[in-house]
Amino acid sequence: xxxxxxxxxxxxxxxxxxxxxxxxxxxxxxxxxxxxxxxxxxxxxxxxxxxxxxxxxxxxxxxxxxxxxxxxxxxxxxxxxxxxxxxxxxxxxxxxxxxxxxxxxxxxxxxxx
Amino acid sequence: xxxxxxxxxxxxxxxxxxxxxxxxxxxxxxxxxxxxxxxxxxxxxxxxxxxxxxxxxxxxxxxxxxxxxxxxxxxxxxxxxxxxxxxxxxxxxxxxxxxxxxxxxxxxxxxxxxxxxxxxxxxxxxxxxxxxxxxxxxxxxxxxxxxxxxxxxxxxxxxxxxxxxxxxxxxxxxxxxxxxxxxxxxxxxxxxxxxxxxxxxxxxxxxxxxxxxxxxxxxxxxxxxxxxxxxxxxxxxxx
Numbered sequence: 498x499x500x501x502x503x504x505x506x507x508x509x510x511x512x513x514x515x516x517x518x519x520x521x522x523x524x525x526x527x528x529x530x531x532x533x534x535x536x537x538x539x540x541x542x543x544x545x546x547x548x549x550x551x552x553x554x555x556x557x558x559x560x561x562x563x564x565x566x567x568x569x570x571x572x573x574x575x576x577x578x579x580x581x582x583x584x585x586x587x588x589x590x591x592x593x594x595x596x597x598x599x600x601x602x603x604x605x606x607x608x609x610x
Numbered sequence: 611x612x613x614x615x616x617x618x619x620x621x622x623x624x625x626x627x628x629x630x631x632x633x634x635x636x637x638x639x640x641x642x643x644x645x646x647x648x649x650x651x652x653x654x655x656x657x658x659x660x661x662x663x664x665x666x667x668x669x670x671x672x673x674x675x676x677x678x679x680x681x682x683x684x685x686x687x688x689x690x691x692x693x694x695x696x697x698x699x700x701x702x703x704x705x706x707x708x709x710x711x712x713x714x715x716x717x718x719x720x721x722x723x724x725x726x727x728x729x730x731x732x733x734x735x736x737x738x739x740x741x742x743x744x745x746x747x748x749x750x751x752x753x754x755x756x757x758x759x760x761x762x763x764x765x766x767x768x769x770x771x772x773x774x775x776x777x778x779x780x781x782x783x784x785x786x787x788x789x790x791x792x793x794x795x796x797x798x799x800x801x802x803x804x805x806x807x808x809x810x811x812x813x814x815x816x817x818x819x820x821x822x823x824x825x826x827x828x829x830x831x832x833x834x835x836x837x838x839x840x841x842x843x844x845x846x847x848x849x
Contacts, residue, residue: 592677593679593683593789596675596676596677596679596683596687597675597679597683597686597687597690599675599676600653600673600674600675600676600687601673601687601690601691601694603673603674604671604672604673604674604691608671
């Protein structure tokens, strides 16, 4: 087993455990953990099953198989970031509605005394 | 329509969004209340100074936003209020004294006469003293072209924040209003609603107090953002 393989296994296993622990302690909501969990499982499996990674990389015409691992990692990071942008937009919208509602309620309270 | 309102004269609300305008807002509200019978609403967009108190003291209704929403979110709050309180027309002018309050009846008249759904006050119609900087002129020309090509409205001042709208548009905007830089976007919304929009000449001045919300750096962002949301609004669904 090469050193990079060991590093990859240890790192993705640590990430997986860390995410699970955060969810267990309710520091990370389940809905935001799904992409992280899925991504770290995929990377862990491909690190453990080197021949799977090699044949997948070969099938896609990638000469250096570990770079396929990077590609997968980048793909998941992109997905997670888009997910964040959507989540932030939703929070922004909710925040705006609440701010408007509070202003209207304060005025109503003052008017009706 | 509120059935209890029939036969009474139309109710008009003048809306002034204000951010950090404690020094000028009171005088502006007072001059509006001395001249006109309209209700005056100041939307305090999360100011940390005495804007809300100054406006209230001068006799305005005040909507006090607990945090800064930006101009679109602030003005939309006024539309929510106007819709809820059954106003027939809303006139929106700047809270910093850039718009000539004497021109309000002129902007309102086509709405009250039922000849238009929206009236936009233009600083470029008729004789004008308004002198804009070169980047601003460029931006205005660009948006003029964009609006005129895509809607069929003949607009000279697409970024004007001096306008009046009727009940139907108040209702629509209270649900759908762009969150920042809303004026250009509003034309595509009006176009999609088949609203009748007309322009009338108005006077505008340079700012008396405070700073304009448009700095040099933001100008580029402004152009890109407005163009994007404008084009998206063309293909968006409104439920």
